[in-house]
Amino acid sequence: MPDAPARTVTGDEVAQFDTDGVVCLKGVLPQHWVAVLEQGIAGAMASAGRYTRRQSDGDDPGLFFSDYGASARVPALMDYALHSPVGEIAATLLRSNRSNFLYDAVWVKEPGTAKPSAWHQDQPYYAVDGRQICIVWAPVDPVPEDVVLRCVRGSHRWGKAFKPLRFKDLGDYGRNGTDGYAEPPDIDRDHADAILAPAMEPGDLLVFHGMCMHGAPGNSQAGRSRRVVSTTWVGDDAVYIERPGEMEPDFSDRGLKPGEPLDAPAFPRVYERTL
Template sequence: MRSFVFLTRALRAPNLSSISPVGTRTLATASTLQSIRERVAAAVTPELVETYQRDGAVCIQGLFTPSELDTLKAGIDTNLAAPSERAKVASRPDDPGWFFEDFCNWQSNVAYRDFITSSAAPTAAAALMRARTVRLYHDHLLVKEPGTTQRTPWHQDQPYYNIAGADTVSMWIPVDPVPAEATLEFVAGSHRGPWLMPRTFMDKEAKWFPEGSLADLPDIEGNRTAFPIRKWALEPGDMVCFHMLTLHASAGTTTRRRAFSIRFIGDDVRHAPRRWKTSPDFPGLSDELPEGAPMDHLLFPIVWSKASGQVVGL
């Protein structure tokens, strides 16, 4: 079991007053961008997009190159060596493994930023969402070490967030092989609603929405055959993509499972301040971005647009 005494349970976003634009850098050549377009066109077919829109979850195999994965692994190594103040251990102290999470590090982690902007991820996000513009919402590192028993319980992501809208996609990108018994599982079609009560993962308390304000989660584990559950074993280079309202979960693992998740938002997403603390939270954002406004802020940069294609460098 591993732990870091300096990790905090609170999730704190960077102080908005400290945010400044990062200089644009040339991270990919024209030939690399052409390769990205070709890879995405081959992998994200019209049929796959239809499946994503219908089911809210798809698997894309072999999209990322070894070079892209090397960049991502370097970012993960940097993150694990120096976690941010938003990091947390999401497993119990007596868990024989270790479940670690960290959030919102693209501004300080150069390898993360390079991967987000120069890999195939933004172009694939645009295709899945059928978007004219794609913004980065945030990044999320999830690591389960061998022997971790802590489950990630069934939940939707968007009720934890400060956004409204349907044009969303989360990409869950492993850099280790993930067997079927340890992979993410999804309830197909659950992104069409309803919104379900978000609860803390370990003590099951409702800490974001007042009790009774949203429907409670059905007993999926106790009645699995009643739900259209989808899951895929994954290899490095693969990813699963899912809507931020799609119900998903995962079990513990007997092998190391490092995954990097990128949350992208599209055309109809608007700022939706909550009366409670969101996860991740963005302190002070409501002072700069009115309720109902597009997410036009330095924290959420455009990474792809229909007019100019993939935006290289942040």
């Protein structure tokens, strides 16, 4: 049985997620889960899996580490996904009767890291169609507004999928204009007014829609890491699809055919609304 949130998610926050495609929920994750996440991040960094990566270059003054799906080998991350309140919070914001856990990601920027996280939408990277999909970005360190993840308010309703790019070298995944994937716009030049970049504390959650444009600067702080776990959640309307080129993460081993719901047993159903 998953744990309850530290406080109720308000109707205004649900409405803000609908309108903006992003909302920062202050003080909603009970603090003991922050300790679980710290343990999970350390476990991911001490072992390696298919998607464990150093995104920063050798001459970067810091280190940008990322990983997808580390919960498969790090029990603390699976515990957080299955037993923390994030599944309920995702279902509430998605106005869904259920939430299923798709995958987790670890994002660590050591002090002084120069490498940014390129502007992108998450959904075009992988095999999910539907509107009920969100990402819950949970920092375990205080993150000031010039270091935090930046989300473009309203971009989830632009009606456009942008070409996914690799953080390391901005290489693509074999999806381009002829497949319906547009070149990402210059967000800092053309959409600066719509950027949400809230200062955050451990226990706060930044939740954004799968089609929300987001990116992050490096970590300019001298003495503090920026350690984060994000988890991706789908609701009632999400289905499996195939896209041209490479998918990341790749869910082709889950036994689903295009058009089938993303549901258990392929993806654990973590929260279910009781009437």
